[in-house]
Amino acid sequence: MTAVLPADLLAPADAEGPASAVLQPMIERFVNGAAGDGLTLRANRAALDAICVVPRVLRDVSATDSSTVLLGAPCAVPAAVAPMAYQHAFHPDGELAVARAARDAGMPFTVSTFSSVPVEEIAAAGGTTWFQLYWLRDRGVTADLLARAESAGCSALVLTVDTPRMGRRQADLRGSFRLPDGVRAAHFDGSADGLPAAARTGVSAIASQTAGLVDPSLSWRDLEWLRERTRLPLVLKGILDPRDAAAAAGLGADAIVVSNHGGRQLDGAQPAITALPAVAAAVAGRCEVLFDSGIRSGTDILKALALGAGAVLVGRPVLWGLAAAGQAGVHRVLDLFRTELHNAMALAGCPDLAAVAGLATTGGPVPATAAGSVR
């Protein structure tokens, strides 16, 4: 695994090729794969591509300011790195490389529950650190994780709500995915890590691990327990239905992430970007609205913000940069997002993000039907 920075990366997605070239096929499928037939994975992109922005003109864009405040932290761009597990599988520097690149880019980094580097080491890199929580069957371990994240200096808690169990990721199932030697879940003791080599087709080591550790009974009423154990701002990640968004806002969540987990959970789920407008309307400003699933360019960020998001999380492109060239690769990818976003803002006549929020769009979201309604 060589970490040479390819010279011709002009857009974040350009990092995919170099990443695929260096990754083992099993790992490549782990990052790029999706649940089921990949319907939602593809729909995420198709929906983003179908949305058009209506640019404005004749506004002074000599300076474009993309800075914002996310959950209290000032950010250079309206974007954070999405929580993604086991980054040692992509590069020996793993999460540390990504966190440092995010810090340098002025973006928050989200530590996964299944990080391959402990949260303390990551937070020590400086920058804004958020902690992503999978609700564990063992409340004691959950409480410990919370305490570690908080005392390590994490400034927000991202509770993933779309993963009561793992989606059926066919590439992982088919290829009997297992983690490479030496890659482990740093927050767990030996009993959880060292995922068993999957014995046969149809069993994914990661899905088994998730089933063993993650508590599928998590429900709205458990949030109170969480609130009592942490002072951190609470983000609910993985909301698509406006009714859930309204509930989250009503219960005092500080933010939600409109997300379908990049197509990795329910295949057939609504493309996240088409869910965004109705969710933003339901929230009506009562909490922050973040977005992920399919963001691949600065224009995609512009679109998400025009449709109601305050910021986005970037997922796979970060891992492509990591695999291709370690910290420098991630930095390059994040820098390209920034460059593209500023270019897009200027061309759309937006000196700042408030102007972006006022852009009209066309060609995109189809209204969701009311639940249980019959069209």
Place this chain on the structure above:
Amino acid sequence: MTAVLPADLLAPADAEGPASAVLQPMIERFVNGAAGDGLTLRANRAALDAICVVPRVLRDVSATDSSTVLLGAPCAVPAAVAPMAYQHAFHPDGELAVARAARDAGMPFTVSTFSSVPVEEIAAAGGTTWFQLYWLRDRGVTADLLARAESAGCSALVLTVDTPRMGRRQADLRGSFRLPDGVRAAHFDGSADGLPAAARTGVSAIASQTAGLVDPSLSWRDLEWLRERTRLPLVLKGILDPRDAAAAAGLGADAIVVSNHGGRQLDGAQPAITALPAVAAAVAGRCEVLFDSGIRSGTDILKALALGAGAVLVGRPVLWGLAAAGQAGVHRVLDLFRTELHNAMALAGCPDLAAVAGLATTGGPVPATAAGSVR
């Protein structure tokens, strides 16, 4: 024809390849073929793929309960095996293999009028057995069939109403389809079975047989005759127009199946899934609403239920499993449907089928125009 269970079946549709590998081309076209240019066959899938589900979050899904009651019979999953003729053509164990697998999966099995195993033998396998009726020109034979089905222990009568004659299935016409030696219509005496080898292109032995036996004059008023001759719950299979659905409910049908016969009858007919919402609305709970045509995954079942169906019938995938590996193959296919459905329910935040019925969908059905209206 070997019955080795392929190791890498991860989804019901994975059984198609192995089935095609073992079937004679003529039989492969018989199962996979469709009427006309295959417009409706393809539209069934395209429409299902286009529908998106909006998952819910933060509901306790530690247990997902997919059980339901269909026409009075408790079922483990909201699905039954669709009536399909001549299953001996796919495997020496024919309908018996499928019925036993359905029984083990807790799903009703529907015996076709043109079953290659007599209804009595099938019902003896245990499990819930339904009988599918093609209305025959000879009322005496029809009455006999009814009596046989009832005394064999069938618990519902499925009257197929979309087949006054056979659709123009070009593969069958072109290939001069005829049944393999030894495959016969078990409910008929020698005069009906042993379909003549088709003499020339353009003549399908099965279409000739249907034309000879099935009565195209069947109409609403004949249902009374049926009602007088059986106490079994009555299901009308093959309804797409809400006016017909309302009529069925009004006449006291116990259930309808929204279906276009898997694209095998009227090519150019509406994709069944797009017809479902308006039909369910027209029925307004007065009878059960089942659905078939294109169901290939657990998520497809979730979609059909979110759009108003109480359960689905599974068609071709069952025959793929049968051809690939006999009873074990069918069992595997049915088990994959169950596994996928439970996974999808959990990921959509649905502990039970009532929750599924409350899911919102998007991107799907276009409203049908009122009859005779001009847009």
Place this chain on the structure above:
Amino acid sequence: MTAVLPADLLAPADAEGPASAVLQPMIERFVNGAAGDGLTLRANRAALDAICVVPRVLRDVSATDSSTVLLGAPCAVPAAVAPMAYQHAFHPDGELAVARAARDAGMPFTVSTFSSVPVEEIAAAGGTTWFQLYWLRDRGVTADLLARAESAGCSALVLTVDTPRMGRRQADLRGSFRLPDGVRAAHFDGSADGLPAAARTGVSAIASQTAGLVDPSLSWRDLEWLRERTRLPLVLKGILDPRDAAAAAGLGADAIVVSNHGGRQLDGAQPAITALPAVAAAVAGRCEVLFDSGIRSGTDILKALALGAGAVLVGRPVLWGLAAAGQAGVHRVLDLFRTELHNAMALAGCPDLAAVAGLATTGGPVPATAAGSVR
């Protein structure tokens, strides 16, 4: 050019391959080509394929009656042969072969102004004969043609209104199309026929001929002159805008043909089938509404009738049959239309054409915008 009837024609469109195999490329492009980039040609088919029919059930379809009366003439099927020029280019028997096949099929045949056989010979074949008129610069010749058509026994006059000049048919322009030796416009003396071999790319002999003979100044007020010179029912062929349809009905036209000339005139014109519903609504029963452009199957006929047409004209498939096997080939094509239509009627629960008119459709026509309106 051999006239052997291919054995495996199962649908009208199956005749295209055999026709292409026997025709000179220049002639093949003449029949199958279209104006411009072929946008409208392809859109005609795409629009027809996108329309779905909602079949009805439980109606006695033991007899399906497709008979109707078109412009006073009883027809076995709701279809006539569209006017098509120079049929000698496709087969030595030319229009006579087609007219005889149409007669045997119980369908009207429409003689083109540019027929390669004189109207008198065609009408003598028996059957219902209609005469298609291109309005000529020379009113004397026009009047003569009218008189000939009427005294030959034609029973309707089809005035083509979408051809003030020829569309830019690129295949013809590129290939310097010229008529084969011996193929001539039978209704014109030597000065008009024997189209000059096109001298160079960009000049189509047929377009030059049309420019020379056809009067582009034809307008609504000229219809009066026509009315005075003939007692025949008047059909205006080539109407897409509902305002023109209403005008035609208001001026007492007996029928209109909703048509874009099979994509051969204005490329970019609305697919004819999507224009049909609004046109039918504008006409509101004041005259008959025929349809052509893209009809390739019995189901297409069903769709056109469900959307408001009383009958269709069949175009290119007739010439494919002619090229492939002369009169027998045409007969086979027309018979396949009939067979398919009856099958489709039965499967849609329609014992007669009145029932077809009551079928609902879905997925089709998008409403046209009001003229000059801005969306």
Place this chain on the structure above:
Amino acid sequence: MTAVLPADLLAPADAEGPASAVLQPMIERFVNGAAGDGLTLRANRAALDAICVVPRVLRDVSATDSSTVLLGAPCAVPAAVAPMAYQHAFHPDGELAVARAARDAGMPFTVSTFSSVPVEEIAAAGGTTWFQLYWLRDRGVTADLLARAESAGCSALVLTVDTPRMGRRQADLRGSFRLPDGVRAAHFDGSADGLPAAARTGVSAIASQTAGLVDPSLSWRDLEWLRERTRLPLVLKGILDPRDAAAAAGLGADAIVVSNHGGRQLDGAQPAITALPAVAAAVAGRCEVLFDSGIRSGTDILKALALGAGAVLVGRPVLWGLAAAGQAGVHRVLDLFRTELHNAMALAGCPDLAAVAGLATTGGPVPATAAGSVR
């Protein structure tokens, strides 16, 4: 670079192939390339192709009159040549060849700020000349350019408002685009021209030049300064949002060009043709509405006029003609536009442009959402 007129140009787009054959790849990508992933480039064409025109019939089209008056100048067709920089890169005769061909075709020619021939030489060729202005950081140079354009005899000033900076044109970035030797910005002294050969991937010489010269602070209030310095009619080029269009009309602009710069600026911007109707409605006749981005045929012009434009600008096809065969090539391309437009007008029943404006269309523009609204 040979300037032989290909014999088989039948449509303007036919010139693309011959142009590509003679151009250096770097120059070919410069003309045909677009920003980002080319989404808007492709969407421009897809949207134009999706729009259908509803032709009218029975109107006297013996003479089709396409003449109009654009910004006070009589034009033979409702079209002008779009401003395009550095035409010497395509042919040694550069802008002079194009301006002469435009003059002969009765169309205005627009001189780019980055013309490779000085405006005085171009205006001397006769014909209607417009001057396109990029607002420069140096107001003195801007004022000089204005004065030169005016005294050279330009009759309109086209201020490009969609280019505060250059779009990210990946082909240029990747290929380290630089101008060929000897091609220079004729309106600038040595300090601006002779673009430096780009040193490395990711740097486009033209983007650097634009960044150096063009003032991104340009805003509505600067228009006053412009108004004070010129008596020429003012055209704002690059408007898509109806709010900007209304502002332009309100401030007394004489015309606007609805344009996304041919997909070369904001990738993801709305296809210009879908923006046209709402813009035309917002302007409500208060100023002229021109259109560009994707016009490739006479039918495209017809569509733009039916949707509310008074005329179009033609872009890349002109450069294809120039590259393929110099002035003669451009003349051929412009003549094909005229020929096709007249053919389309006749076939749509339009003797003049007023009739074209009354044509209905279908299948096209989707309404843009109100800014900031949430669907």
